[in-house]
Amino acid sequence: MTTSSPATIVRHYHQAWTSCDIDGAMALVADDINCRAPGGDLAGKDAYRGFIGGFAPMLTGIGDIAEFAEGNRVALFYYPETAVTSTAPAAEFFTVTNGKISESVLIFDRLSYAPVGQD
Incomplete structure (x- = not known):
């Protein structure tokens, strides 16, 4: 068995969800994941799947990914590109436990992704 x-x-998870492979992404997420995101906290894989699955289809690309890792914690910084914006940065801070993502803190400006004329 390889680990x-x-x-x-985290890289495989990010590649999967940003390619709309939600099942592939969720295979790397713990059942009891906790996520802090703008608009509210998410508890459990089903809530997290709904959140990620709702946003992934809006992506038109991903720009400039930077990564920092130390131990079981990994941070990603990138630009989720949508029809509305390609310049609003996002940051995610992950904790990986027993080979699965167990915690995520997601930081982005929600208003930057609102449909034009809606804020």
């Missing part, structure tokens, strides 16, 4: 580093797990 992947937390950074590799």
